[in-house]
Amino acid sequence: xxxQRLLIVLLVILMNAxxxxxxxxxxxxxxxxxxIKDEVKKTLLTxxxxxxxxxxxxxxxxxxxxxxxNSPKAINAIVVIENEYFTNVKxxxxxxxxxxxxTNAKDRYRSGDTINEFERYKIQAQQNNIKVDSMHCxxxxxxxxxxxxxxxxxxxxxxxxxxxxxxxEHAGWSIAYILTSYFNWTAFLIIxxxxxxxxxxxxxxxxxxxxDVWKQPDIPIEKMYIxxxxxxxxxxxLLQNEFGWGFSKQGWHTWITRFDIVKECNWEAAPSWEYQxxxxxxxxxxxxxKEYKDYASHIIxxxxxxx
Numbered sequence: 001x002x003x004q005r006l007l008i009v010l011l012v013i014l015m016n017a018x019x020x021x022x023x024x025x026x027x028x029x030x031x032x033x034x035x036i037k038d039e040v041k042k043t044l045l046t047x048x049x050x051x052x053x054x055x056x057x058x059x060x061x062x063x064x065x066x067x068x069x070n071s072p073k074a075i076n077a078i079v080v081i082e083n084e085y086f087t088n089v090k091x092x093x094x095x096x097x098x099x100x101x102x103t104n105a106k107d108r109y110r111s112g113d114t115i116n117e118f119e120r121y122k123i124q125a126q127q128n129n130i131k132v133d134s135m136h137c138x139x140x141x142x143x144x145x146x147x148x149x150x151x152x153x154x155x156x157x158x159x160x161x162x163x164x165x166x167x168x169e170h171a172g173w174s175i176a177y178i179l180t181s182y183f184n185w186t187a188f189l190i191i192x193x194x195x196x197x198x199x200x201x202x203x204x205x206x207x208x209x210x211x212d213v214w215k216q217p218d219i220p221i222e223k224m225y226i227x228x229x230x231x232x233x234x235x236x237x238l239l240q241n242e243f244g245w246g247f248s249k250q251g252w253h254t255w256i257t258r259f260d261i262v263k264e265c266n267w268e269a270a271p272s273w274e275y276q277x278x279x280x281x282x283x284x285x286x287x288x289x290k291e292y293k294d295y296a297s298h299i300i301x302x303x304x305x306x307x
Contacts, residue, residue: 056086057286062242066148068183069303071242074148075258081143082284085271089282093124093272098283099136100267105275117275132271135283138170138254140265141245145175145256148243148303157183164217172247172254173213176301179245180220187211187301189224190234195296197250211299213250219299231290235260238289241302248295257300262292 057079060072085094105118113120125132146154160178161170168174179185189211191201202224204210210218225234238244244257255264269283270276 056284057082060242065242065305066303067306068153069148069243070150071148071303073150074144074243074256077147078140078144078256078258078263081140085283089272092128093121093274094283095125095130095133095271096135096283097121097132097271098265098267098269099134099139101270101276102134104268105270121271121275135265136267137265138172138175140284141172141254141256142170142175144243145245153183171251172245173216173219173251173299175254176245176247176299177213177217177219179301179303181217184304185245185301186222186304187219187299188237189221190227190298190300191224192227192296195249197297201297221299227296235290238300244300244302246298246300248298250297253295257289258286260289262287262289 059079060075062072064070064072081096085096088094102118105121106116108117109115110117110120115123122132149157157175157178160182161174164178165174176187180187189201189205191198195201201211204212204218205221205224208218209221211221212218225237227234238257238260241257242259246257246262247254253264255262257263263284263286266281266283266285269281271283
């Protein structure tokens with residue numbers, strides 16, 4: 001009888017132990033599930049943060065190949081600007097806006113409003129402690145150039161600019177002249193047979209290997225490429241350079257290149273889709289050089305390579 005009772009007690013203890021072990025296993029499993037869920041959430045959050053950080057333009061992770069100029073720093077300065085804009089323009093508003101949009105927005109009023117659209121935008125920015133910043137093609141390109149040159153070299157460039165052009169604003173051609181004349185950069189003429197200045201530009205190149213800007217100093221040219229004949233050579237040249245300073249048609253438009261991509265600023269773009277339609281061009285545009293057809297003549301200038 002005593003043996004039977006001891007056996008029952010042992011069985012009860014064993015069953016309780018089994019139940020307890022099952023419970024512990026269950027809790028451990030649930031804990032692991034929670035940890036896994038947390039890890040998934042962290043991973044998704046990290047991806048989301050990366051998407052915010054690299055929303056439109058991938059940063060440069062390359063080693064610098066230039067002497068007196070740091071192309072990864074130049075590109076990444078542009079990356080910060082573009083990603084701020086593309087991250088915010090859809091859902092809220094960016095700190096950046098086009099200068100021509102500003103001019104037009106000052107003349108636009110919504111029904112019943114006593115303030116224009118630009119003033120409305122500035123109030124929105126102030127309420128969110130955001131300092132707004134105007135943009136056009138040359139301002140945008142200068143941001144990259146300044147970062148790549150560094151403080152001291154950019155200050156030297158500014159001194160040359162002021163000495164030659166006093167208080168005139170930067171222009172694609174004025175910067176190209178200084179870079180080729182004082183910083184050992186090399187300029188190339190890339191032109192289409194359809195360009196209005198085709199014959200004029202070719203004759204000047206053959207006579208003096210320079211590109212004439214109307215009433216401004218000539219820009220020395222290393223080589224000339226004709227778009228219809230030399231596309232492979234043009235692509236090869238571009239792909240050798242992470243950064244290039246460029247302008248089109250006597251300086252009507254300024255841009256930079258990142259290898260074979262033309263990167264430009266559209267000065268008509270608004271800081272938010274509240275003010276600009278989704279299908280209109282954004283503030284910053286990236287286009288394959290061989291697909292860039294807005295103009296038919298271009299000067300592009302590259303920094304000297306490290307030997």
